[in-house]
Amino acid sequence: MKHKIIILGIIIAGIFASCQDLSDDFLEAPAQSTLDESIIFSTPGLAKGAVDGIKEPFGQTNSYRGRFIPFYGFNTDTEWNLNSDKLNDSQADLCVYNAMPNNSQMNTENNAWAMMYLGIERANICIRGLRTFGNPTPGTELGQLLGEALTLRAIYYADLTKAWGDVPARFEPINSETIYLEKSSRDVIYKQIIQDLGEAATLVAWPNETAATSSVERINKAFVKGFRARLAMVASGYQQYPDGVRRSNDPELTVDKMYKLALDECRDVIESGSARLETTFETLWKKYNQENITAGGESLWEIPFSDGRGRVLFSFAVRHTAADQFTGQGRGGLAGPLPTVFYDFDESDTRRDITCVPYRFGTPSNGIAKQELGSLDTWYFGKYRYEWMNRYVTSTNDDGVNKIYMRYAEVLFIAAEAANELEGPGAAAPYLKEIRRRAFKSADHAQKVDAYVNALSSKESMFNALVLEHKYEFTGEMERKQSLIRWNLLKTKLDEAKAKMVNLKNRTGEYANVPTTLYFKYAEDNVTLDIYGLNRNENQNPGIEYSAVTWENLVDDKINSLFKTGVNPDDRQFWPIWQVFIDGSNGKLVNDYNY
Numbered sequence: 259m260k261h262k263i264i265i266l267g268i269i270i271a272g273i274f275a276s277c278q279d280l281s282d283d284f285l286e287a288p289a290q291s292t293l294d295e296s297i298i299f300s301t302p303g304l305a306k307g308a309v310d311g312i313k314e315p316f317g318q319t320n321s322y323r324g325r326f327i328p329f330y331g332f333n334t335d336t337e338w339n340l341n342s343d344k345l346n347d348s349q350a351d352l353c354v355y356n357a358m359p360n361n362s363q364m365n366t367e368n369n370a371w372a373m374m375y376l377g378i379e380r381a382n383i384c385i386r387g388l389r390t391f392g393n394p395t396p397g398t399e400l401g402q403l404l405g406e407a408l409t410l411r412a413i414y415y416a417d418l419t420k421a422w423g424d425v426p427a428r429f430e431p432i433n434s435e436t437i438y439l440e441k442s443s444r445d446v447i448y449k450q451i452i453q454d455l456g457e458a459a460t461l462v463a464w465p466n467e468t469a470a471t472s473s474v475e476r477i478n479k480a481f482v483k484g485f486r487a488r489l490a491m492v493a494s495g496y497q498q499y500p501d502g503v504r505r506s507n508d509p510e511l512t513v514d515k516m517y518k519l520a521l522d523e524c525r526d527v528i529e530s531g532s533a534r535l536e537t538t539f540e541t542l543w544k545k546y547n548q549e550n551i552t553a554g555g556e557s558l559w560e561i562p563f564s565d566g567r568g569r570v571l572f573s574f575a576v577r578h579t580a581a582d583q584f585t586g587q588g589r590g591g592l593a594g595p596l597p598t599v600f601y602d603f604d605e606s607d608t609r610r611d612i613t614c615v616p617y618r619f620g621t622p623s624n625g626i627a628k629q630e631l632g633s634l635d636t637w638y639f640g641k642y643r644y645e646w647m648n649r650y651v652t653s654t655n656d657d658g659v660n661k662i663y664m665r666y667a668e669v670l671f672i673a674a675e676a677a678n679e680l681e682g683p684g685a686a687a688p689y690l691k692e693i694r695r696r697a698f699k700s701a702d703h704a705q706k707v708d709a710y711v712n713a714l715s716s717k718e719s720m721f722n723a724l725v726l727e728h729k730y731e732f733t734g735e736m737e738r739k740q741s742l743i744r745w746n747l748l749k750t751k752l753d754e755a756k757a758k759m760v761n762l763k764n765r766t767g768e769y770a771n772v773p774t775t776l777y778f779k780y781a782e783d784n785v786t787l788d789i790y791g792l793n794r795n796e797n798q799n800p801g802i803e804y805s806a807v808t809w810e811n812l813v814d815d816k817i818n819s820l821f822k823t824g825v826n827p828d829d830r831q832f833w834p835i836w837q838v839f840i841d842g843s844n845g846k847l848v849n850d851y852n853y
Contacts, residue, residue: 295391298391300391305384305400308387309384309410312384312410314377315373315376316563318373321373322561323563327736328569329349331738335742337639337734339352343816352833354821358834359840360837375428377414378411378428382432385404395461401462402462402470405462411429415447419444419448423497423498423499423831423832425447426439426442426847438845445493445506445508448492452493455482455483455485458477462478463479464532465533465558473553474558479532480558483527484523484666487519488672490517491675491744495744496745496746500850521677521680524669524676528673533666538696539696540612543646546641547642547643549648549649557662558663560661560662563656565658567656568659568660568661571642574641575638576619576640576642577590577618579622582622583626583627585647591618593639596820600637602729605793608698613640627785631787634762634812635812668732670690671724674690675724690711693731694710695707697730711723725747748831752820756818760817773792773796775808776789776792777805778807779805790804829852830851831851832851834853835847
């Protein structure tokens with residue numbers, strides 16, 4: 259049964275009082291809960307309740323649930339918010355590199371920034387309590403819990419630095435002298451959380467090694483090591499600093515050191531056999547939508563939401579116009595893949611039709627909705643589907659489906675990228691082959707896997723292939739933006755994406771043979787579309803039983819909305835700190851990056 263994120267009981271909540279009451283009088287006096295910490299953090303059941311409380315801010319209304327997950331990660335060369343072309347729109351501004359400190363979606367005291375620091379404060383209290391009273395050693399319940407607390411704190415900091423760059427570093431519970439802090443260099447934070455994850459990896463168990471790690475809603479060693487590898491790549495990668503886009507100047511965060519760390523960690527996970535790719539891409543995403551949270555598969559860790567919290571499908575699923583036979587919400591379709599992505603896939607790549615969906619579910623008749631073709635500029639992420647769920651969502655604005663935070667395919671990608679840089683393309687090849695082997699049917703492996711990868715004989719060609727493969731594997735998972743930033747390709751790929759969409763609109767260049775007319779009929783269930791004309795060169799009417807529809811409507815205003823005209827995305831790689839937090843910082847916080 260899915261783990262439920264809930265508000266903790268009054269005893270556990272008392273531990274976290276210091277997160278919520280920051281008055282000077284309160285901070286000068288010892289918190290009442292400190293009288294109980296010796297019992298709470300030396301008792302596994304109570305300590306687990308406290309560590310679970312670190313995750314509760316994920317589900318708050320304006321936190322990950324309704325703000326960070328729906329809006330961070332757009333727009334890229336593969337994904338866009340479908341409302342990006344709206345002018346003077348607070349949601350669109352978050353995605354088109356035009357967010358301002360007073361953005362009305364974000365500029366509230368209970369927003370993601372605040373909730374992340376609430377989670378960090380709870381983690382700090384748990385880490386201090388477990389170290390002081392718990393004797394948290396490897397192989398013990400309290401050791402597992404300390405590893406979880408360290409990892410959860412690292413997750414919050416990783417997302418803070420991903421969205422805002424330099425942020426305040428707070429690794430001890432708040433006291434009267436540390437209420438207000440200036441921003442720290444993100445390099446300081448990277449080094450601390452990479453170190454913390456190294457410790458956590460010694461404390462937590464592999465997937466399914468213990469009861470605690472039988473679910474992907476609990477932290478396990480495969481995730482910790484994979485996550486540590488991801489952070490090593492980010493820390494050594496390109497990103498915007500106040501003085502420009504560059505790699506870190508910190509000698510501890512060089513490419514050589516961080517890539518070696520990443521490669522070592524990934525190889526540990528791969529060699530452990532504790533996680534694996536699902537047999538097919540469709541199986542992966544069906545199991546995800548069916549809320550299969552058993553550890554040991556492809557999902558390494560998921561942000562857990564209860565049935566009545568979380569907006570992953572609500573935001574990203576194939577669009578349902580109204581409540582119908584599949585969902586009681588009538589939602590989805592906030593964002594989707596760029597219209598070029600479908601046509602960039604190899605037609606025999608099984609990931610294509612899972613990733614890119616050209617239809618929505620229309621207005622239901624007698625409760626039954628049919629699939630309906632949209633237009634060329636509106637595709638949906640097929641990885642998220644109410645129709646694949648095992649339960650019927652009735653909440654008005656939440657679906658309760660978890661957010662996959664990391665999956666095993668990313669471990670293979672990081673291993674390939676790091677191995678290519680340190681050891682050459684031959685060392686990267688096995689990892690890329692494993693990814694492509696799952697993407698293509700066995701009859702295509704000789705050409706699409708072995709011959710394709712073996713031809714990548716230089717570091718440059720292998721790197722370029724990995725950048726391309728990343729698109730095919732991860733579109734719709736909002737991982738692309740940070741990767742483009744660390745590769746120093748954000749502006750380059752966004753410009754390229756605009757040019758490609760112009761070519762698709764005009765049916766020129768690489769899209770000259772994309773049909774302008776689609777033909778469709780309904781399958782025997784009278785719900786599912788049978789579509790002809792999506793593939794290149796499918797230009798002939800397949801039969802009188804098919805209806806025709808024009809497949810165009812990709813206009814310049816929509817294309818140009820990928821990022822705001824006149825704005826350089828490389829100058830806006832991060833969101834600004836929202837004004838409410840600037841105003842409440844006692845003069846300590848300021849915005850950089852031309853805000």
